[in-house]
Amino acid sequence: MGARMLRKLLMLAVLAAVAGFAVYWFVTIPGTIPQSALAAYTPNVANGKTVFDAGGCASCHAVPKEDRTLLGGGMALPSPFGTFYAPNISPHPTNGIGNWTEAQFATAVLKGTSPSGEHYFPAFPYGSYHLAKLEDVRDLFAYIKTLPPLSGRSREHELPFPFNIRRNVGGWKLLFFADKPFVPDPKQSAAWNRGSYLVNGLGHCAECHSPRNPLGGIVSAQKFAGGPNPEGEGWVPNITQKRLGSWREKDIAYFLETGETPEGDTTGGIMTRVIKNMAQLSPEDRNAMAVYLKSLAPVDGPPRPPKKETRS
Amino acid sequence: MIRGIVIVGTLLLGVGVVAAQQDLVAQRATLMKANGKNLGTVLSATAKGDKPYDQAAIDAALNVLEDTAKKLPALYADSTKGLKSEGDFQASPKIWENKAGFAAEIDAFAKAVSDVKAKAKDLDSLKASLPAIGKQCGSCHEGFRVKT
Known part of the structure; x- marks a missing residue:
């Protein structure tokens, strides 16, 4: 019995591997627009x-x-x-x-x-x-x-x-x-929908302003809640109302235009490049983004690691 | 005995020098904060319409910024390289690796401030000219400031 059984098992294993690969190949077919x-x-x-x-x-x-x-x-x-x-x-x-x-x-x-x-x-x-x-x-x-x-x-x-x-x-x-x-929300204003479209779509804010799981996927429950800088050192801020609660819509719009926070600090690092893009948009578009961002429920981001001790 | 005094004296001097350098770092933070406060709560607040246009207040705030531009170069002396600041931001080592680039940023900042000083005579001219200052703040922070 031994040899026949073994051959059967081997056949099954090969079939499973082929089927597995076929599934893998099928589900990983790149999508196109004809x-x-x-x-x-x-x-x-x-x-x-x-x-x-x-x-x-x-x-x-x-x-x-x-x-x-x-x-x-x-x-x-x-x-x-x-x-x-x-x-x-x-x-x-x-x-x-x-x-x-x-x-x-x-x-x-x-x-x-x-x-x-x-x-x-x-x-x-x-x-x-x-x-x-x-x-x-x-x-x-x-x-x-x-x-x-x-x-x-x-x-x-x-x-x-x-x-x-x-x-x-x-x-x-x-x-x-x-x-x-993108599906507009008919219950919201035109400005909110435009803002949602710009923030979630073209603006791709969530790509940096969200924590990612070990496979590099955005943690959807903490979208916009900030996290470690995916490009290296530092921390990307939480842009839900958890952190921007005290910012008014016009503060957000002004920040997108100038990079300046309501406290008068001016953003640095990679956000500087983002501001250069946002500064090119119309005031209406920046305001729409502000309206949408102001509507984001406060969400806690991942815990920040403790600051390193001062070293000389 | 004399040797002892010299050694102790040298040590004290050394401690004093290090403390003075750390003091420069603290001064930088204070200066930057004052700068931001004048920009945020006076100049930008006026441009945003949160405060009525007050030429005296605008000029006073611009004078603080102008003064900052003059003080900045000395505060980033070579001796402060590698010293850490308290708070969220640090001076990037690039300040000392690319001294010409850093000096150019400060010059551009001074120029932006004097431009606004010359132009800001009412709300509209402030609104039109002020963004150049913030842009320059951002330009320097992009390359020479590190967030911790």
């Missing part, structure tokens, strides 16, 4: 610039220390999983996105999938961007096309195994990527 989903449309380039500013594209994709319209990439983005280097998204035909179709661009921003059909790492915040309206993304594409093409190529990401396997990002998406469009 060309057929894009109806005829005349893009609004001016709105594209607003989308560009609201989305903070320049913060990572602009060449470090250069003008915000020079999207040659290269900025290093450290993370617990390795270091990412922002790619060139200028309209250069070979090293940028100059030869991309509109559907490929929409697929990248809304689905986190590259033109070659691979997953992007979620350092590219499609976890938030997928809430963007398709028209906004098409306008953004038209705006980026008006910017100067740059030929530089950024370095390869430095990621250790298994984080360097792009297919595995499909598993991450399965767990943490809620691929649902």
Whole structure:
């Protein structure tokens, strides 16, 4: 009996492995937006610039220390999983996105999938961007096309195994990527809905202002409650009413414009780059974000580690 | 005996020097806080419409900022490199690694303040000119301040 039984078991094991891999392969198929989903449309380039500013594209994709319209990439983005280097998204035909179709661009921003059909790492915040309206993304594409093409190529990401396997990002998406469009809340004002759209979608505030679990997913119960800086040292503040309770809507709007808190301190670090983007928006948009942020229920963030003792 | 006095004296001197450096660090924090207070509760509060426009108060606040710009360079003396401050923020080591860059930030701050001083004559001109100061605060904090 021994040999036959063993062969059967072996067959079963092989079948299970094949089935398991098939499931893995199936559930990690990168999502796309087909060309057929894009109806005829005349893009609004001016709105594209607003989308560009609201989305903070320049913060990572602009060449470090250069003008915000020079999207040659290269900025290093450290993370617990390795270091990412922002790619060139200028309209250069070979090293940028100059030869991309509109559907490929929409697929990248809304689905986190590259033109070659691979997953992007979620350092590219499609976890938030997928809430963007398709028209906004098409306008953004038209705006980026008006910017100067740059030929530089950024370095390869430095990621250790298994984080360097792009297919595995499909598993991450399965767990943490809620691929649902933005739905306005009819009970709220137009300003609140616009603010919610900007804060949750393009603004991708939650990407830094929320704690993350060990797999890098946002802890949804503590969204916006702050946490350790994903890019390195320090702490990202809680932006729920737990901490911003004393800020009025106009204080939040003024902060987004100037980087200045009601106490007169002026923000530093990576938030400085965010303020440069927000300062480009209309006062109405900043006010809408303030209205929405002011409505966030107070939530306790993760406990802050005790401060290190003074050392000389 | 004399040797003993010299040793003790040297030690005391050493303690005194270290204390003086730590004092510079404390002065920086005090100065920055005063700066922020003048910006937040006078200049920006007026721009936001929380306070009525008062030219004397605006000028006084701008004078504090101008004075700060003059005092700042000496407070970041080489001897204070590596000394830790109390509170949420620290001076970045980049201040001493990129001295020219840091000096340029302070110069730009001084220029922004004198620009606003020249231009702010009523609420509208304050609103239009003031953001340049905050922008400069942010520019220096971006590269030369560390949050702990």
